[in-house]
Amino acid sequence: MKDNVKSGALTEVTFFILLALYEPKHGYAIMQFIDEKTGGRLVLGAGSLYGALNTLTDKGWIEPYGESGGRTKEYVITDEGRRIAEKELQRLRELTDTAAQIMGK
Amino acid sequence: MSMVKWRFFAGFLNSQAKWLNAMAAKGYRLTETGKLKYVFEGCEPGKYVYTVEYVGDRSFEEEENYKAFLEDMGYRVFYKNMNLDYSLGKVAFRPWADPGGKISTQRTTFNRELLIVEKEDDGTPFDLHTEAEDRIEYYKRRSYPWYYAVFLALLLGIIYWPNPFETALCGGLALLFALPVIIVELKIRKIRRETKLEE
Numbered sequence: 001m002k003d004n005v006k007s008g009a010l011t012e013v014t015f016f017i018l019l020a021l022y023e024p025k026h027g028y029a030i031m032q033f034i035d036e037k038t039g040g041r042l043v044l045g046a047g048s049l050y051g052a053l054n055t056l057t058d059k060g061w062i063e064p065y066g067e068s069g070g071r072t073k074e075y076v077i078t079d080e081g082r083r084i085a086e087k088e089l090q091r092l093r094e095l096t097d098t099a100a101q102i103m104g105k
Numbered sequence: 106m107s108m109v110k111w112r113f114f115a116g117f118l119n120s121q122a123k124w125l126n127a128m129a130a131k132g133y134r135l136t137e138t139g140k141l142k143y144v145f146e147g148c149e150p151g152k153y154v155y156t157v158e159y160v161g162d163r164s165f166e167e168e169e170n171y172k173a174f175l176e177d178m179g180y181r182v183f184y185k186n187m188n189l190d191y192s193l194g195k196v197a198f199r200p201w202a203d204p205g206g207k208i209s210t211q212r213t214t215f216n217r218e219l220l221i222v223e224k225e226d227d228g229t230p231f232d233l234h235t236e237a238e239d240r241i242e243y244y245k246r247r248s249y250p251w252y253y254a255v256f257l258a259l260l261l262g263i264i265y266w267p268n269p270f271e272t273a274l275c276g277g278l279a280l281l282f283a284l285p286v287i288i289v290e291l292k293i294r295k296i297r298r299e300t301k302l303e304e
Contacts, residue, residue, distance in 0.1 A: 013236060028178050046178045047158065047233030050171060051242065072177050 010088050013044060017052055017062070018085040021077040024065040027053070030075075056081070108133060108145045116187055116285075118157040118219065125155035125221065135223060138183045140216070154226045158233055159247045161187060161218030164205030168214060175233075180224045187218035201249030237300040241293050248289035254282040 010018075013034075020033040027049060034042055044052075053075060056062045061081035065074040077085070110128075114121035125135060125143075134148035135155070160168050172182050197209040209215045224231060234240045262275030 011236075026177060027174055031178070043229065043232075043235055045233045045235035045239075046175055046180070047243065048236040048239040050174050051239045052236070073174070 009091065010084070012042060013048070013052055014056065015085065015088055016042065017049075017056060018077055018081050021062050021075055021081070024074045024076040026072045026074045106147055107136065110143045110145065111141050112143060113141050113189065115189075118159060121185075121219075121221075122155050122157040125157075129153045129155060135183065135221065138185050138221065140186055140189060151226060153223050154231045156222050156231045156233060157185070158220045158222060159187075159218065159243075160220055161214070162199065162202040162206060162246050162249060163214070164203050165213035165217075166205065167203060168217060168220075172220060175220070175222055178224075180222050182223075183221040184217040185219040185221050186216035188216075199250070201246075201253055237296050240296055244289045244292055244296075248286050251282050251285040251289075255279050255286065258282055 016034045016037065017030060019037075020030045025033065027046070030053075031044060031046070031049060034044055053062070057064070057075070059080075060078055061084055062075045063078050065076040112121075112124065114124070128135070128145060129148070130151050132148055132150040133145035134153055135143060136146050137144035160171060163171065172184075175182050197215060199207055199209050202209070202214075206214055222231075222233065234243050258275050258279035262272050262279065265271035265275060
């Protein structure tokens with residue numbers, strides 16, 4: 001996943017995974033969340049999701065949630081992850097504000 | 106009523122998936138895999154779709170984690186061997202693999218190079234890798250063993266240097282092993298091009 005750290009721009013998938021994990025979820029629920037919120041526009045393969053979860057865990061933006069005793073592994077966003085997601089919201093707001101000004105909408 | 110079929114697809118993952126999908130379309134659902142053996146049971150034609158995934162470079166723990174993750178997704182997952190080897194107590198060295206997967210034994214990752222993944226057909230394509238970066242990563246992982254094979258063939262060619270026949274043979278093998286590397290490289294370039302076009 002190529003998240004541009006300098007400009008703060010996240011890939012859509014990264015942003016959606018972070019948003020999904022404001023509440024703890026396991027893989028299947030994350031997939032359902034993305035499907036539901038995008039009306040099926042963004043389709044994420046299970047292998048890609050698995051890779052993304054590992055990458056985001058390594059970055060410290062998300063972490064495993066609860067005891068790993070159960071077979072279904074849940075994840076939740078970390079404080080660092082929240083900070084990144086809020087920065088992205090800020091960036092997108094500025095972008096849409098600029099666009100709205102110029103386009104007069 | 107179960108049916109047994111004997112097939113061997115080696116590293117041809119797409120052919121294996123195609124065949125399994127054709128079987129499913131005819132109403133046969135996979136229930137068990139052996140080295141060459143596939144066991145099917147009757148099912149509603151077209152109810153299931155299959156894909157085949159290379160996991161031969163992962164450590165045993167990683168393979169098990171990934172398999173469990175896919176099963177949580179509601180998929181059925183089978184291990185499958187990519188090579189034929191009937192020796193006992195085999196140990197293989199896989200320099201291209203992740204840490205923990207470099208030494209492969211029959212207790213761990215040996216003969217578990219592939220996963221056959223089954224889902225109920227919901228009309229959407231069955232792609233495990235949808236993100237450009239992830240697809241590139243996956244293709245790269247699949248080509249590492251071939252880089253290693255090219256390297257070994259070239260090394261042998263150098264060792265046999267004064268013998269024209271052996272050297273030519275090794276050179277030929279190196280070229281043959283380079284084919285998958287080139288195909289993968291072309292695929293990666295195509296993905297890069299497409300991703301740029303979309304931006």
